[in-house]
Amino acid sequence: MTTLDPWGAVKIDNYSKLFDEFGISKFDELLGKIKNPHRYMRRHIIFGHRSYDSVLDAMLSGKPFAAMSGFMPSGHAHLGHKMVMEEIIWHQQQEGDAFLAIADMEAHAVRGKTWKECREYGINEYILSAIAFGLEPGAHIYFQSGSNSVRSLAFELGIKANLSELSAIYGFNGETNIAHMVSALTQSADILNPQSEEFGGPKPVVIPVGADQDPHIRLTRGLAEKINWFNAFIPDTEKSPHGLHIHIYSKSAPQEAFEALNVIFRKKWKSNFHAGHIDILCNTSNVDETFEDVKKITKDIELKYGGYAFMPPASTYHKFMTGLQGGKMSSSIPESYIALMDKPEDGAKKVMRAKTGGRVTVEEQKKLGGEPDKCTVYELLLYHLVEDDNELLEVYKDCMGGMRACGNCKKYTAELMSGFLKEHQEKRELAREMLGEFELQVTKII
Ligand code: SF4
The missing domain is CATH 3.40.50.620 (HUPs)
Incomplete structure (x- = not known):
């Protein structure tokens, strides 16, 4: 089914x-x-x-x-x-x-x-x-x-x-x-x-x-x-019964930032500063919260001392979106895409020439239904031209059920496209005044 x-x-x-x-x-x-x-x-x-x-x-x-x-x-x-x-x-x-x-x-x-x-x-x-x-x-x-x-x-x-x-x-x-x-x-x-x-x-x-x-x-x-200067991590191998071990290391942080970090950590936990890294031992039952706390402190110090964090x-x-002729959209093939500055009538013409998911004959279309999933015209409705999901669902159902003919569907979409381009281009002139x-x-x- x-x-x-x-x-x-x-x-x-x-x-x-x-x-x-x-x-x-x-x-x-x-x-x-x-x-x-x-x-x-x-x-x-x-x-x-x-x-x-x-x-x-x-x-x-x-x-x-x-x-x-x-x-x-x-x-x-x-x-x-x-x-x-x-x-x-x-x-x-x-x-x-x-x-x-x-x-x-x-x-x-x-x-x-x-x-x-x-x-x-x-x-x-x-x-x-x-x-x-x-x-x-x-x-x-x-x-x-x-x-x-x-x-x-x-x-x-x-x-x-x-x-x-x-x-x-x-x-x-x-x-x-x-x-x-x-x-x-x-x-x-x-x-x-x-x-x-x-x-x-x-x-x-x-x-x-x-x-x-x-x-x-x-x-x-x-x-x-x-x-970023600092990297904090919890080494798997260092689970200690005395608390949570966290390493903070950096290849680029200045000495003064390391020292400032160490001062803060020492007030809260046991902390040792070596060249290029700090080891801290936190007495905590909440690993995630403590680790987040450590990361926030390192970030604040990094920013204070001129880093980016x-x-x-x-x-x-x-x-x-698929190109209007099928395949990819390409800037070197104007027929494959609709430019925002295309004249409304040109945009409409491109829709009328677009590749559809329609069947070879009208009879087949009625019998088998169209294939909106392969249709670039449907794609325009889906991506850009129909905001209401229910309205789009109706188009989809009608197409699948063979109740929709591609010619009329393209005309409907071309009108929407021409209206969209016209309105957009008018709004651009207002935008110029707002610049x-x-x-x-x-x-x-x-
Ligand atoms: S009826 Fe519309 S949506 Fe269905 S295949 Fe034809 S152009 Fe596409």
Whole structure:
């Protein structure tokens, strides 16, 4: 028996490798705790996460958290970018701090865009669209080249990254220009920037990304760990009847920070300071609470003495939309995607030419039903054009039951698309007038 699953077009089978091989957790496990989950969450388009529980805990308990994403200003913003913008905006609506980076250093170094082009694309394609979708003043919008703090942090992170590691992720070789490598580190700095002192220090930060972006997230999580001074752990081999042993070690913390830590620990527990590490013996019955206490103390001291004490950045992973002709969306094939600045009539035409999950003949369609799970038109409704879950379920049921003809369905979707583009483009003009309400760190290079 066929089960009706209106979210079937986004089955996660193709992504299961990410859970098994790379340790990405399933988003569904957190879904029940989220108040008013976003459409992408409800419909399982966001399927995985790393450490999103830290963001959710902060959200539910009214503590600071943030969401950030970067956009490379080298081409037209399209529906894929809209997904990320909406996710950032949703987190801002849940009281999170929102960060939007324009990756102009990357566009300049990797795509050869001039600084002027980067600025124009950054503002006209990405920033205006994000504001039109609902980004509110208070969001931190910056061009990488205009942010001294991001550039300084990228330099610091460079001390902890080596060429082999970056090559494995980005495919660098002897021909790769150095600025390209710097721009990769700048991307990591963008991700960690919301946790810098300027923005209130360490906090949970989520980076909503497509499933292919996980290597960048893993790199940055690794760099965050490496740049932090202290590492605390409970050695398995040292279970003592006298209490809980905890080791804290560091290769980079200054002596004065170690000494300050030791003073605090001594007041609470037995503590010994050796070169590069501290051993403490805690008289406690609550291991977890004591360990958390130790980690908090080390973090506070690290911040007091000038370290970063970053939390590992969290991430959510969403599925990709299929290209309108089937296969992948590609920026070099305009027919494969709908750009946010496509004329409404052109967007509608692209929908009319899109690949459907319809059968070869009308009779077959009536008899067997369509295949919405393989239909790019249905995908547009699912991802973007129908907010009401019940309405979408009706489309799905009618299609599966053979009650829906592809021609009419495409016309309906094309009208929705044309209306969406028209409204979005009108809102962008209003967004242009609102630009002054935002604090923009624009490029200083031109
Ligand atoms: S009826 Fe609509 S949803 Fe079903 S296959 Fe045709 S275009 Fe797709």
